[in-house]
Amino acid sequence: MHEVRQIREEEYRDNVILHEQAYTANPASSEEEIEKLVKQEKEFLAQAEGVVPYGVFKDDKLIGSMKLFDFEMNVFGSFLPTGGLSSVGVDLLHKKERVAKTLVDFYLDYFDQRGYALAALYAFRPDFYYQMGFGYGLKKDVYTIAPHAFPNFKHKADLDFLTKEDDQALVDCYNAFAEQQHGLMKKSLFQYKRAFEKFNIKVVGVKKKGKLTGYAIFSFKERQDTNNFLSSNIIVHEFVYTDKDALQQLSTFFHSQKDQVHRISFPTQDETIHHFFTDARDGSDELINFVYHQTNRAGLGLMYRVINVKRFFDQLSKHNFNNANYTITFQVTDTMYPKNAGDVTVRFTNGKPAVIQGAKADTTIKIDVSDLSSLVLGVVDFEKLHLYDKVTVSNEAHVNTINEIFYTRHKPISMTDF
Template sequence: MSIQLIPEKDLPDFMTIVANAYPRMNLSTPEERERTLNHLLRLQNEEPTSHMYGVYRDGILRGGMILYDFTMTVFSIPTLVGGVGLVAVDLLHKREKICKDMISFFLDYYKKKGSFLTSLYPFRPDFYKEMGFGFGTKLHQYRLHPDQLPARTREHIHFLSAKDTSALVDCYNRYAMRTHGMMKLTSKRKVERLMDDPLTRIVGYKAGDTIQGYLIFTFKEAETENFVINDIRVREFICETREAFWELLTFLHSQKDQIRYCIINTHDECFHHLLDDPRY
């Protein structure tokens, strides 16, 4: 067995392994497979902080993963943190410790690079806890009626488009560099993919040409027979200033005529203090 960088010729095989490991990614159509293959090619050829490694047995790819060189703010200091994602094993070779071998390789890889921290999204927390990982910061989910949120002015709120990509990345990174535990965005590609997604909306607080806060959200059909009633799912909520924070909340409040719930995921331990009654 060997673990090595996946050459371009093996990327279609890796994509097939990923499609079987993660059925919800819906890589069943030729269009989706081509889109995903192009994404993997861009990662391999254009992203110096991403590295695709595969497990080979008898020269055949049996599993793979992507390693990420993250920069995390640790007590105000930018620090190298290893990340791993898209860990996938051939369905015919599960329970053969391939995943464990990949994670061990991942940990050793970043230890040799001088990193003392690694990060991942666990498919099984107990498996990774046995390997020495711990849990991160709690994520709180609020399901709020829009009129529970404060209402003030929203004169600086605008829809953001592709031309705002650099300003949005700058906003995120300024916030990340002041926030313990946040990762820096090292590439615009993540934001570009969101901008290209027809189901994703992004609004931001603009002060001149500078973005000082933004919301990334999608609409979700409410479980009612009324087709005009929806929920808003907030994917990301970043604010550098108090003014941006209040105006973005006001934007959510103003959707109360057709939005049933605003579903907000946040690490903020104090978010409930915004509400007159957090029980509802």
């Protein structure tokens, strides 16, 4: 029988060894390295807020583990509690024994029992977690552009390097940005600890009247394509601005690096950022048929899951779904977490949702919880799910009406790694 419980401090070493064997890309090679990792684990769990390690035990032996995170995520302007999952690992001797399923089952029930409606994770395989009911989030683009592609607004007088003394101002700036952006999760001081401890990581910010209005966290990286120690690349790790002026000053800063920087790697979920750059091409000079110039790499990352459909709409009772006056019965399929499956009837009145079980629906929609999760967060349009045969609709004539209910101009972005 499997037992799931919180991992005790004296079991951290067992957990580190389990993960070193489960994630074999860069394993520890000595006892000294293991002890260093155990120390880092203790420090992380002592300082991190809302992070708890849980394990699966068989005959008192740790055979699988995970970390659970308490987040607050901006969902259409309201911060909703969101349960995060990471570091899922299974002992090599106990693979294919449904240990990972035991962990995920516990994770979903853990946050459901605490009144959460949403869960999120970074999937080691998106298709695997899609089958477990997690919906795809917004893709992330990485542009590799020349510094001169950042527009020069000829103004960066308020720009300065930030130090450890600025850490709270940095957190406040990010959280102010998070209040403006659907999908962002609140952050704490601990999440910026590394930025001020590593000398190779630089933090520059825009300070106006004692207040931080924007910042960029970045590092330099040696070029591998040429033997030129006078030239390097820049990797941008985080780029935040709360107003237009901060964006312009940060842009001018990166533009000014063109004398010694070859390319800047810039991650973003802004689907229109190519309109901002003066040249969005990645330098490869590749063409995509017919004449489309290659600009960026893209990938799937954060995935979302509604773990309690009724509660989700209750928690968003003040959100306006585009002034809709319409009633939908969702016939939700959830094979991973059956207690979340079944019929949920939502009446939208002047856009405000209310769960009214038994009410007469204008349309009944059969949908898997994975696609429902992406739909209700605004990641994907309903008409696309219908086109891709991901939903069954009782009233085909109302597809466009339903699409308008869930349409949002701002898709959920993420800047939280876990």
